[in-house]
Amino acid sequence: MQHTGEGRPTRQVSRGPWRFTTLASTLGDVYVAYSDLGVSFVDLASGDETFVRAFRERFGAEVSRDPHPPAKLVSLLRGFFADFKAFRGPVDLSMVGPFQRRVLEQLRRIPKGQVRTYRDVAREIGQPGATRAVGTACARNPVPLIIPCHRVVRSDGGLGGYSLRGGVGLKRRLLETEGVDPDRLRAS
Numbered sequence: 001m002q003h004t005g006e007g008r009p010t011r012q013v014s015r016g017p018w019r020f021t022t023l024a025s026t027l028g029d030v031y032v033a034y035s036d037l038g039v040s041f042v043d044l045a046s047g048d049e050t051f052v053r054a055f056r057e058r059f060g061a062e063v064s065r066d067p068h069p070p071a072k073l074v075s076l077l078r079g080f081f082a083d084f085k086a087f088r089g090p091v092d093l094s095m096v097g098p099f100q101r102r103v104l105e106q107l108r109r110i111p112k113g114q115v116r117t118y119r120d121v122a123r124e125i126g127q128p129g130a131t132r133a134v135g136t137a138c139a140r141n142p143v144p145l146i147i148p149c150h151r152v153v154r155s156d157g158g159l160g161g162y163s164l165r166g167g168v169g170l171k172r173r174l175l176e177t178e179g180v181d182p183d184r185l186r187a188s
Contacts, residue, residue: 016035016061016062017035017062017064018033018034018035018040018041018055018059018061018062018063018064019033019034019035019063019064019065019066019069020032020033020034020041020051020052020055020063020064020065020066021034021065021066021069021074021077022048023074023077023078023081024081025081026081026177027044027145027166027170028044029044029045030042030043030044030077030081030145031043031044031045031048031051032077033051033055033063034069034073034092035092035094037090037092037094038089038090038091038092039073039077039087039089039090039091039092039143039146040059040091040092040093040094040095040142040143041054041055041058041059041063041142041143042142042143042144042145042146043164043165044164044165044166044170045165046165048065051063052064058142059095072089073089076088076089077089080145080146081145084112084145084174084177084178085112086108086111086112087146087147091143091146091147093105093142093143095142096140096142099127099130099133099137100137100140102125103121103125103133103134103137103138104137104141104143104147104149106121106124106125107121107138107141107147107148107149107151107152108147108148110148110151110152112148112178113178113179113180114151114180115151115152115153115175115180115185116151116152116153117152117153117154117155118131118132118134118135118138118152118153118154118155118160119131119134119155121134121152122134131155134152135152135160135161138152138160138163139161139163140163141163144162144163144164145164145174149162149163150162150170150171150174150175151175151178153182153185157185158185159171159172159175159182159185
């Protein structure tokens with residue numbers, strides 16, 4: 001965020017250009033788009049063309065493969081995809097609205113190996129009646145994995161949905177990898 005002379009934060013919006021790279025992970029190839037502000041979109045696409053189309057449909061903007069992605073960003077991403085703990089690099093959320101940004105920022109605080117319910121997240125952001133809106137914000141997370149929406153489950157212990165290719169099966173696998181037994185989740 002930038003600050004005005006009056007000390008109030010203003011939202012910095014990325015105008016592009018957006019570039020992308022592909023990194024290998026235990027989940028397969030992970031496509032990562034980024035701007036000068038940070039990582040802006042993550043997908044498990046099945047090829048460059050599919051990823052470019054998904055980015056265009058989501059943001060109404062173009063993205064192109066970067067033949068020389070920034071070494072520091074690649075290093076941060078490789079480290080993250082090695083252990084899925086917490087991504088320490090910049091994330092560009094300039095393309096999402098204020099409510100979704102609050103939800104996503106709250107999700108970043110959920111430690112590896114822990115889960116929250118959609119209701120918990122709604123309460124944590126001060127919007128206890130916004131459980132469904134939190135679910136929608138998770139479903140529209142442009143940077144899944146980086147911001148761990150897979151750590152948010154239904155209040156009845158069900159997994160809910162997951163937007164990455166692989167859906168709920170992938171969500172289950174991610175939670176199991178983090179030491180969470182999805183079959184033992186209980187309503188809180």
